[in-house]
Amino acid sequence: MNAIQIKNVTKRYHDVTALDDVSFTFEHGKIYGFLGRNGAGKSTLINIIANRIFTDEGEVLIDDMPAKENMDVHEKIFCMSEEDLYADGIKVKDHFKWIDCFYESFDRKKAFEIAERFGLNTGKKFKQLSKGYQSIFKLTVAMALNVPYVIFDEPVLGLDANHRELFYDLLLREYENNERTIIIATHLIEEVANLIEEVVLIDKGKVLLQESVENLLETGYSVSGMANNVDAYCDGKNVIGYDELGGMKIAYVLGERFPAPQGSGVQLSAMNLQKLFVKLTEKGGN
């Protein structure tokens, strides 16, 4: 109950298997980072959850109801993505008016407040907005909808650094006031590292890892020093990757962090989320 369950979902495009028997759950009331390299299958899964495309095998359940062509489910979920679903010639404020007519859960007052925070001119037509402001408009709509499940597919494309920070800040505040499930698919991992509670990492159509950020950061660390010292310390440990420069080596390790013995010649440091992601998914893109 109260979750998005992905059950044995497979999706193929001709000879490409975009999703390969994927099963996991987005629980209610958490902020997720949905991560993966280019072509990993993120948008495919998001589009399936949002009912824009269908699975070849398996199904998606939202609050225990099949998501496929189900209006009751439709009202619980909103997906903000790069695709332009808004008519070019309509002013932002009129878009708000129309959305208000179609979505019971749309808070028009909040939409205008958010627009003002971003400096979005609601008197402009959609096509007159810059790329960044078109994204801001779509974010504003997503944030002003009081639905239990909100999915952002690459939400900050085209936003400058100030607007990206404002978006993360507003999202967190919104979440604190109104707990719901927020799923953010992004490549800007470090930017969302402080925002997200749990990571789902997808790689070549399969789930590679689902873990809380806290656990990940606790169990991931790097070991640096002369190559032979690093190798000696890492013997028997779960090393997920290396960087090497001259005789120096850095090993990236997952697991319990045992203090380096005196004289071992290695230094242990925390590993950030982006490094962890890069090392886990390093072996070839699509």
Ligand SMILES: Nc1ncnc2c1ncn2[C@@H]1O[C@H](COP(=O)(O)OP(=O)(O)OP(=O)(O)O)[C@@H](O)[C@H]1O
């Ligand atoms: N309409 C389509 N027709 C054919 N192949 C497709 C189609 N959509 C996606 N694919 C393929 O499915 C795989 C997964 O693509 P998807 O867009 O889901 O990845 P993604 O993780 O969202 O990538 P990115 O981060 O680059 O947006 C890729 O190999 C892609 O080329």
